[in-house]
Amino acid sequence: MEISPSGSFWWEREDLSYHGNSLFLAGRDLEQIAQELGTPLFVYSAQRVRQNITRIRTALDKTGIPFSLFYAMKANRFTPLLTFLKSTGLCGIDACSPEEVLHARSCGFDANEISYTACSVSPADLAVVLRQKGILINCDSISMIRKIGEVCPGMEIGIRLNPSMGVGYGSVSVLRYSGDKTSKFGIYAEQLDEALSTARKYNLSVVRIHFHTGCGYLSSQLDAWNKIIGTCLDMAKGIDKLREVNLGGGLGLPHTSLDKPMDLDAWAAVIASNFSGRGLAVQVEPGDYIAKDGGVLLLTVNTVETKKNTTFAGVNGGFNLAVEPFYYSLPCEPLVCTLRGDIADVFAADAQKSYSICGNINEALDVWMENKSMPEIREGDTLAMINAGGYASAMSSNHCMRGVFRECLLP
Ligand SMILES: Cc1ncc(COP(=O)(O)O)c(C=O)c1O
Numbered sequence: 001m002e003i004s005p006s007g008s009f010w011w012e013r014e015d016l017s018y019h020g021n022s023l024f025l026a027g028r029d030l031e032q033i034a035q036e037l038g039t040p041l042f043v044y045s046a047q048r049v050r051q052n053i054t055r056i057r058t059a060l061d062k063t064g065i066p067f068s069l070f071y072a073m074k075a076n077r078f079t080p081l082l083t084f085l086k087s088t089g090l091c092g093i094d095a096c097s098p099e100e101v102l103h104a105r106s107c108g109f110d111a112n113e114i115s116y117t118a119c120s121v122s123p124a125d126l127a128v129v130l131r132q133k134g135i136l137i138n139c140d141s142i143s144m145i146r147k148i149g150e151v152c153p154g155m156e157i158g159i160r161l162n163p164s165m166g167v168g169y170g171s172v173s174v175l176r177y178s179g180d181k182t183s184k185f186g187i188y189a190e191q192l193d194e195a196l197s198t199a200r201k202y203n204l205s206v207v208r209i210h211f212h213t214g215c216g217y218l219s220s221q222l223d224a225w226n227k228i229i230g231t232c233l234d235m236a237k238g239i240d241k242l243r244e245v246n247l248g249g250g251l252g253l254p255h256t257s258l259d260k261p262m263d264l265d266a267w268a269a270v271i272a273s274n275f276s277g278r279g280l281a282v283q284v285e286p287g288d289y290i291a292k293d294g295g296v297l298l299l300t301v302n303t304v305e306t307k308k309n310t311t312f313a314g315v316n317g318g319f320n321l322a323v324e325p326f327y328y329s330l331p332c333e334p335l336v337c338t339l340r341g342d343i344a345d346v347f348a349a350d351a352q353k354s355y356s357i358c359g360n361i362n363e364a365l366d367v368w369m370e371n372k373s374m375p376e377i378r379e380g381d382t383l384a385m386i387n388a389g390g391y392a393s394a395m396s397s398n399h400c401m402r403g404v405f406r407e408c409l410l411p
Contacts, residue, residue, distance in 0.1 A: 001333075001373055002257070003347050010257035011333055011386055015048055016296075021339040023384055025296055026410040031337040033408065034298045034382045040317040040405040041298040042393050044076070046084045047411075048294035049389070053090045056251070056286065059264035063272040066281040070094040070115045072249045073104060075287030075390040076295070080409040082107035094249070094285035098128035101135070111135045115246065115285060117160060117210055119184055123147055138210040138246065140186050142195050149202025158208030158246060159195055162186030163231040167224040169216025169252050172329050178213040186211065189235050196238065208283075209236045212248025215288060216255075216330065219263040225250075226270045233274065244281040247271070251289035255330050255387060262289070288390040295389020297322060297332065301381045302360065310356050313377045318359015318366040320399040322385065322392035326365050332385035332392075334368060336375050346375035357383070361400050 003009060008017075015026050022029045026045035033043055053069065060067045071085055072094040082104065085091055092113035093104040104114050112134030118125065121144045129135060130152055138158035139145045148157060162185055168175030177185045187195045199206050211232045217225055229247065236242055254261055275282055303314035319326035334357050339346045346352075353376055357368040368385065377383070393407055 001347065001352070002349075003344075010254065011335075015045060016293075016386070018339065018343055021341070021343070023335055023337045025384075028410055030296065030298060030384050031382050034300070034337065037406055037408060039298050039300045039382065040321055042078075042295055042388060042405065042407040043298060044078065044081055044291075044295040044389050044407070044409045046081070046294075046409055049081065049085070049290055050088055050090070052290045052294065053085075053088070055264055056284070056289065057090060059268035060271070060282070060284070062265070063268050063276070065272065065275045068092060068281070068283045070283065070285040071290050072096075072285045072287030073100055074394060076291040076392075076394050077103055078393065078407050078409065079103075079107060080407075081291070082109075084409065091290075094287070098125050101129055101132060105132065115283065117158075117212070117246075117285075121147070123151075126151065136208070138208065139195075140184075142187065142191060142198050145195055145198045145204065146202075149198065149204050153202045153204065156205045156207045157199065158210050158244075159199075159206055160186035160210040160212075161192075161232050161235050162188050163211060163213065163228050163235065164188065165224070165228050165231060166213040167217040167221050167228060168214030168250065169218070169255070169328075169330060172216070175216050175328060176214040178211075192235060192238070205241050206239050207241050208244045208246060209239065209242065210246035210248065210283075212250060212285070215250050216252035217250050218252045218254075219260060219266055222266055222270050225267075226274070229270065229274045242280065244283060245275070246283040246285065249284070249286040249288070251284075251286045253289055253293055253387070256333075290390075292387050292390030295387075295392070297385040297388035297392060298337070299383050299385065301377055301379055301383060304377055304379050311353065312358050313355045313383075314358050314360065315368070315383055316360055317402070317405065318361035318368070319363070320359070320361055320397045320402055321405060322388055323395050324391050325368055330387075331369060332387050334372065334374065335384045335386060336377060337382040337384050339375055341375075349373075351375065353377075360402060363399075 086108040111132035140160035166176030166179040299315040
């Protein structure tokens with residue numbers, strides 16, 4: 001890991017940095033929290049999450065376009081985090097299953113603060129969702145429009161469009177939800193007439209379009225995102241009661257030193273250029289951008305051993321606790337929580353060693369990072385995996401019966 005000429009690390013920020021030898025998040029010494037609560041431990045900063053939302057809201061405010069922000073709780077549904085978000089009043093919730101809807105309700109969100117966009121929806125799913133009076137519903141198939149029409153004729157709905165284009169982090173194809181390959185998400189252009197006539201048959205008013213075409217896009221991909229918006233607005237030309245457009249989530253954040261942070265003003269300018277003066281309200285539903293860099297996963301180093309020419313540092317959690325580095329090429333940078341010496345000394349190029357950081361799951365892919373230059377690691381050390389606030393605990397599994405972990409929200 002390199003310190004930049006300005007003396008900082010790429011991931012460093014005011015609330016996440018070394019103070020002396022110790023790594024701090026939100027004013028708290030992470031090693032100390034690990035000692036007190038044990039590992040594996042997810043630690044989230046409520047204030048960082050709030051700042052992430054505020055940054056998005058500020059950029060959107062400047063456009064003058066009416067907007068609503070829904071936090072995609074699939075990124076992180078930790079109850080204290082959701083109740084904190086409710087208390088800020090800064091966002092509603094994007095939910096994708098009946099259980100998510102009910103969890104959001106139990107955390108204090110009213111039905112009309114919840115937007116529901118799901119796939120492969122069953123009548124039983126809809127029975128739960130339609131009981132929530134005022135919830136916003138986006139249909140991602142003609143089947144779903146028909147099912148709603150049969151039980152709730154006359155209601156207002158949104159429809160999820162599939163523009164056959166997608167944008168997501170780098171070139172990771174599994175992070176694109178739409179594109180050359182036909183996907184399950186949303187209604188394609190050639191299905192639109194049938195979708196709208198099905199809605200008419202049941203007197204359903206289509207007041208909203210929705211599209212979410214991928215996850216993790218950054219500023220350099222805003223042109224592609226702009227084309228997606230234009231294509232979806234073209235697709236929606238025949239929808240006469242259209243009054244709002246849900247632009248989905250997908251806003252990305254840096255995962256490596258090569259990534260630049262999303263330029264939110266440039267992002268909002270794309271929205272302004274498409275919506276100014278159109279009389280349409282805009283909705284956004286980011287998850288990752290809000291939650292991910294607010295959290296770290298603290299793990300204990302169980303083993304350090306050199307095999308052939310590779311030194312493995314084996315930690316007490318693997319892809320069962322954070323699948324993204326392993327499946328989606330979205331790495332979590334590992335940081336040593338307590339340095340053994342002055343920061344400049346331990347990060348000097350000749351003081352660092354190369355490690356393969358591995359989990360404790362019996363599968364070959366359970367490698368957090370290979371050939372990682374880091375200050376010396378010893379057994380018993382605590383590592384912090386950064387960017388673990390989104391799609392980590394929420395996607396965790398009990399594989400190898402190692403699914404036990406704790407979560408903690410810092411105020
Ligand atoms: C419909 C929908 N909206 C929002 C999101 C949130 O995406 P992200 O966390 O990348 O912002 C997702 C993620 O899969 C999604 O499917």
